[in-house]
Amino acid sequence: MAPELLKPRITVLISHLTFDGQPSKLTRTLNEILPRYERQADIQIVETSVEKLLSTAKALEQAQGADILICSDASAEFLRKHITTTILSFRMGEYDLIRALNVAKERGTKAGILTHQRTLKELEEMSGLFTVEISQAVYTSLHDARDKVRDFVDQGIRVIIGSPTVVDLAEAAGAEGVFAINANAVRLTLDDALAICHSRAEEAHNHRRIHAVLKHMNEGVVALDASGKVFSVNDSMNTLLHPLRSIAIGDQAKTHFPDIDLNGVLTSGTAIESHLSTVGSQRLAISVLPIMENGQIDGAILTCQEIREIQRTERRLRAQSRPRHFIAKYDFDQLAGKDTAFQNAVQLAKLYAHSDSTVLITGESGTGKELFAQSIHNASERQQMPFVAINCAAFPETLLESELFGYDDGAFTGSRKGGKPGLFEAAHNGTIFLDEIGDMPIHLQTRLLRVLQERQVLRLGASEPTPINIRVIAATHRNLQQQIASNQFREDLFYRLNVLNIPVPSLRQRSSDIALLSHLIASNLAQGDTRHEQGMNEVLQTLMPKLLNHPWNGNIRELENIIERAFLFSRFPDNPQPLSTLFPELFASEARQQPASEVPAENLHSFGKAAEISLIRETLDANNGDMNKTAKALGISRSTLWRRLRRAQGQTQS
């Protein structure tokens, strides 16, 4: 939408040698023209004496009565030294000159043109065209003008052309004065004045728009013109600078930001990005961008942000853009177990969550080491930050190196353009969990040691290290002391990692938790469906003796697998598979102790009914359905076997 412009106010200020209050010839000329400008501007004519010119202009300025003043050349030059209002002087065109010369011609005399400071070049070019002899002179002051008029008169010049004052002087000296300023010159000058007012109004409108935009910005913003003067500043900026002196429009920006090379930006056009600066008690990041207009530097925009605010934003963004796998899901409430050794480990971990020191979690595979690491992270001050887990045993050496440390552009053939940050960088401000640290190649152990010591990472192919702030939690199922003895693990790294240690007991060592964990895993699988829970409870009851006896080399992960299978079994009770087929590991351990072929008949009775059927079916399978061999293997007669099978069938049908 086009800006709504207020009518510009223009004052034509005419000064005479002496002013008797009567409208001059120039005023009469103006009065003829002004009606045409009525709709475009408020134009007033003020006539005064040369003596009162300055006081009149000052009074006008004080009353803010005019956007632009128009006066003669000499007056304009004089007033510009004393007031700040924009002043235009009447523009004399060739036509005006011709008109004035014609008057001289009519009078049949020589003509003199007296102008302020500059001669009229056009006149020299055109003088050949006139039959009138023309003399030209310039004056620099009123006194000088009076002398020059007298010189003209002495030379026999009877028509003198010039400004209202020159006309007055000529008439006072007995010559005829002709205004060089006539209707055309007035129109040209008024048009100029209007054009200036319009472009100013538009500029003011744009400024208001900029102010409005800046006002709504959270960043502190100052807009500077090409000379480094502030033409707009928002409230956020002055809030940031509080209690220092606030920035005002018209201030030189460099007085507020002495350590920023604003001149450099305004002369070279080179931007300053995130310059860290302490202003008062605030730590600020200051950026300055040049404003380019048609290839020219037209000013600059200076923006300020509080460092803490940037960090908060960065944290928010990181949290939002953090890949799902960089989030720790578990916390201490989910670490189930009542066993004393296990509870001791949990208490230690809770304590360590309050510290930022490196933790080494040891324990067999599947005991819940990663759960401990996640719970520590989620109970620590870094909980809002990334939790980055990597299994050091899962990657080949070179891949592990680039995963952990990242690489720079062109670090190796096929490397991603622009490089890639490693997991250490991804974990910045958070926690990195180095699982299976005992399997880390020795060469990477050296690099890891350096990261832990210097808290900075060097990407592959980079020359500049990146500082990082991470908490390290490492875990291993290996005996690191043995690894050190066999030179597979660096002793110095071990001491760096083993600042705080959490030994997680194996499931074997906490068999009192097997039932609790089994039911917990089962109820998680049932997801609140009571029918499923019921079925599961029955299956668990049958399996429990087996579960309690199992060595659990795979610990809770193994228990989870078995319970998941049991859950499946409980949902399909008609499934003909024997339990020993479904849970070979549970039965295999027993089979190891007592091979199936040697199982006496009475042992069969000691199984639960389900186990009995399973065993019969497993043995039948093992003997390819041969009843004789199966009966023999089970230590029962063929007919007993038949009976048992029929009964089993009846059970599954009922």
Ligand SMILES: Nc1ncnc2c1ncn2[C@@H]1O[C@H](COP(=O)(O)OP(=O)(O)OP(=O)(O)O)[C@@H](O)[C@H]1O
């Ligand atoms: N105390 C616990 N309560 C409930 N579930 C647990 C518990 N401990 C471990 N688990 C479950 O056991 C599984 C294995 O846990 P986790 O991956 O943490 O073991 P780990 O010791 O880190 O194994 P690895 O050494 O092989 O990496 C997970 O699915 C986890 O949910």
